[in-house]
Amino acid sequence: MPEQGDWLLRLSIAEIEQDAAFSAFPGIERELVLLHGAGLRLRFTDGRCVTLLPPYQRLRFAGEDELTGAPVDGTSRDFNLMWRRADLHAELLHRSLAGSMTFGSEPQVAWAIYLLTGQIAFEDAAMPAMQAGDTAWLGACEHRRHLLHGSGELLAIRITPAGTGG
Known part of the structure; x- marks a missing residue:
């Protein structure tokens, strides 16, 4: 994985098979799109809870946000867009x-x-x-x-x- 200062824009696809903490990316904006699966539940430490549902529901959030993702009823596959907001x-x-x-x-x-x-x-x-x-x-x-x-x-x-x- 590139170090924080090595990129301005990043596109990736991730399989989430079990509850997992998301990496923090200070200074980064993120947008997550559910590609496959029954859903992905995102729990933020500030109390927000958002469930992305098929087809292709998405959420934009700050890379500094602390959260965990939990697939709903099996593995989820997600498209992750990240960009350095200052640039x-x-x-x-x-x-x-x-x-x-x-x-x-x-x-x-x-x-x-x-x-x-x-x-x-x-x-x-x-x-x-x-x-x-x-x-x-x-x-x-x-x-x-x-x-x-x-x-x-x-x-x-x-x-x-x-x-x-x-």
């Missing part, structure tokens, strides 16, 4: 796709695409086709349009520098 702003969107969708990269806008279900192909032949569970990075660059075609559901994460208005 970045991240917006996670859940979208269905039937046909085409366009994402625009700009000098201060990048995208991460995680395919939940289905399959997609990019208009740009240099980009590989994606199956469920694949991730694509559309880096910040001079005004570029990324057109994709397919069907399914995806998580789209828009990443911008902090303080640029998101």
